[in-house]
Amino acid sequence: MLANPGKEIYDVIRYFGSRKKIFNVHFRNLRGHRDDFMEVGIDEGDVDMFRAMATYKDVEYPYMVHPDHAVSSASETGGEYMAFCYGYIRALIQAVDRTV
Numbered sequence: 001m002l003a004n005p006g007k008e009i010y011d012v013i014r015y016f017g018s019r020k021k022i023f024n025v026h027f028r029n030l031r032g033h034r035d036d037f038m039e040v041g042i043d044e045g046d047v048d049m050f051r052a053m054a055t056y057k058d059v060e061y062p063y064m065v066h067p068d069h070a071v072s073s074a075s076e077t078g079g080e081y082m083a084f085c086y087g088y089i090r091a092l093i094q095a096v097d098r099t100v
Contacts, residue, residue: 005046006045010055013052017059029044029045053095054096067085
């Protein structure tokens, strides 16, 4: 419910994370803003997911990060996109650990 999620979400993560008030992350991406948004693939929205993951690391978030409302195609038969999302999240965690 942010006016500009692609710019504001990192401050929100920092605000709540620094206060240890985040207990479960539904990691997803979107395009748009409050009252006019669309969920999109984890790797194709307005939010810089690497920066988001780095912010979770900065606030020492210790709990679960998992896909939420994963977008899939009609041709998907066995959760292929969800598997992609988990791999993407794991790769971000590894990249952040090596660079931040």
